[in-house]
Ligand code: FES
């Protein structure tokens with residue numbers, strides 16, 4: 001017996017490719033995302049640029065040996081310089097007949113929230129929406145955790161995002177930390193999806209120290225590459241801690257992704273105490289995301305799962321996610337044997 005398994009195309013969306021602090025002016029990095037080779041560099045005046053990796057002259061990879069020259073990048077092979085618009089503006093030897101219309105592919109870049117994002121579109125179309133500013137990324141009253149979650153998973157980006165619609169898995173997979181769902185609502189606003197829920201919570205140490213017994217989360221999803229959890233940790237209905245968990249996952253190809261989560265805590269009493277708590281919360285969060293990642297690494301996507309009424313948010317998510325695929329993109333289906341004991 002064979003079962004149809006869907007392989008999703010890469011959804012059209014903004015995705016994180018680097019943190020701003022990790023790319024100084026003049027720095028060049030090779031990237032491998034979206035099943036493509038890319039080069040990321042920062043010009044001398046500080047603009048982050050992403051190009052197709054391979055030089056349009058004779059194919060050298062600009063991310064390996066390329067150097068920033070002013071507002072452009074110089075290829076390591078014959079020294080052609082591509083300006084930040086992707087146009088060749090310098091050939092460092094006598095030449096005639098160079099075609100000035102030849103350009104290297106340039107990707108959209110947005111730099112905000114301490115992060116460099118690019119926009120992937122399967123047909124190369126320009127973005128139709130912008131990533132929003134998250135105030136917690138701009139210091140002031142927020143303390144960032146030093147720890148973060150980062151690892152590659154063998155899973156499509158859609159299935160990773162679907163995890164947050166799947167509230168039924170919270171109590172089993174994450175059962176050690178979360179209790180029952182107290183309330184839940186879902187808002188779909190075009191390309192933004194907001195899921196608001198409250199849970200009973202049992203976080204050892206923090207619950208004990210601060211009497212926290214409720215975890216109220218507003219989960220916002222921006223495209224398929226970013227979700228932000230605005231979490232209020234409450235003691236008997238009163239907010240004690242304001243925590244942010246921001247996940248920015250990036251497709252490596254259709255079936256693999258880089259999963260990444262960072263967290264921030266609003267200043268509580270003073271910075272050392274805030275730092276202590278945020279690191280504790282982050283450690284727990286990383287343990288929980290790692291449980292998800294274990295499932296993501298090995299799961300398959302089932303098109304018509306037998307869902308209970310309470311699991312309706314999964315189907316709502318699957319409807320909403322259609323916004324992020326081009327009309328022309330039909331997911332591939334492959335056959336997958338379901339019987340054991342036979343490799344035929
Ligand atoms: S391959 Fe880049 S300059 Fe020749």
Ligand SMILES: [Fe+2]
Nearest residue numbers: 163169174292
């Ligand atoms: Fe989960």
